[in-house]
Amino acid sequence: MDKIPDNRAWWLVLPVFLLVAFSALIPLMTVVNYSVQDIFGPGQAYYVGTEWFKEVLTDERLQASLIRQFAFSGAVLLIQIPLGIGVALMMPKSGIKGSLCLILVAIPLLIPWNVVGTIWQIFARGDIGLFGWAINEIGIDYNYTGDTVDAWLTVLLMDVWHWTPLVALLCYSGLRAIPEAFYQAAEIDRASKWAVFRYIQLPRLKSVLIIAVLLRFMDSFMIYIEPFVLTGGGPGSSTTFLSQTLTTMAIGQFDLGRAAAFSLIYFLIVLLISWLFFTAITHADKEK
């Protein structure tokens, strides 16, 4: 077939161009715009180059918050991924019991974030909350509003309660997709339970685990409402994570330049870590 040269064909690219512009570039450019200028008001903007970025990167408050954030996301992944797999493995394979289990497991996922925060704020209180009261009652001194470790554990526990079901559901669907023949072959080959998990289930869960790890990393790295409602970032700033620091900066102090530079760095970190996870997992057992 002859090709007809006609430059009007470029117009066909327009819808895609507009879509990408609106979905990614234009809103982001607003932030970029603020991150390189000091804006006092209409007509009072001064170009400052990378100054905000330098300031943000050397800010000790932000550094501390970033480290806390990494520690939190790391803990979330280390607990929720194995726990989610474990829950999925224990769930009944089919039938009414399976359906019932699915519903029960999924319930925490349906609760709005701020309600989750409120639930745990009350649930974990030493005086009127069942959980806090019970812990104190068995002789452990527990007070999430005053003690740093207790506050941390409570935030972590809340997140585990809220989001492990997601990992469990993803893994459950992955497990159900494994053909029965593999289990039969393993039974014939006299594989132990562990070997079945290690060589049949785990490799076949890989694709859902990539999704689970990425989702849980991104979500936990951006966590805001739940700790904000539960502890307000305290005691001190012990549970103040990145997005809360950012919000305080942008809304509380109206420090838009720094907040914009910080936002971009925040975004790049999420992007970078997600990419690292993805490449690490997908390349893990490629043939040499």
Added chain:
Amino acid sequence: MAEIQLKSLAHSYSASPSGPDDYAIRQLDHVWHKGGAYALLGPSGCGKSTMLNIISGLVQPSEGEVLFDGKRVNELSPRDRNIAQVFQFPVVYDSMTVYENLAFPLKNNKVPAAKIKTRVQEIAEVLEIEDKLDKKARNLTADEKQKVSMGRGLVREDVSAILFDEPLTVIDPQLKWKLRRKLKQIHEQFDITMVYVTHDQLEASTFADKIAVMYDGQVVQFGTPTELFEAPNHTFVGYFIGSPGMNIVEVEKCQGAVRFGSVEIRLAPWQLDRLVDMKSNNIKIGIRPEFIEIVPAKSDDTYEAEVRDVEDLGTYKIVTVQLGDQTMKVRQDEEFNASIGSQVNLLFPGQWLMLYADEYLVQEQQ
């Protein structure tokens, strides 16, 4: 190695079977002797795979017993029965290499590492995959994967039996023949009880010393390929074995003979004697196309039939003839010539004319 005995075995996949149609296996007694190479032959859906899975323990029979060397194993899981099974479609552990796949059953059995190495090497050589040992199993082609699946079945030396469930379905024809020979060699070399499920009679007879033909949930005949050919114990065996299958004609009793339409077929005296006592009205006669003779001269023993069709199959011809209201196939040499519509004289040699009552062969009483 073990002798595997199935005692009044029956199996239904439905929880409350209401009639014989609900059974995949009906009331079956069978013995697989120690060290034999057996084929289990039958059409799709006759219960072959069910029987295999019952032997290996993947399926619990709803009635009857499975005995290994006389010991009941119904309650034992496949791992405790120590049995190897190769499935119809390849199952490989795709995160492992070929070597790890083959070593897997041995590792699970706590075989020493040095022993695993030599054994895997040995099996890989037999299956001609020794150059693929370091490859990840997921990167193999379908027939390589099936070889690995088979290898995992063959690699264990101490198994009670190895069961093959149509293992060559996904393999291309040329390799199929080679692998079948391989299996036979392996059998001769290691002397392990092997049961090979197939719906292909050629596959069955090249692999097995003895073939069990299954039909409708029952073993209708258990014998050597020659026995199946020469004296089919059931009309289904006659029909299923041979190409084309046996000519089977429904007949009714009459004075001193059997009859279909206006044609009277003379039987041997003992067959007539047995027929007299028989209450059943389901009487059939059968004769293989290979055993019908076409003779030039008309006599008392011949039947006049009309040639309907002659198919030349290269080394022989299949002649379709009409005898009374029935058509029959006759196998003839290449030299045979007859125009369609011409009359020929058929001769049914007495020793090859079989009599069936209720689908089962009527045998001479000793």
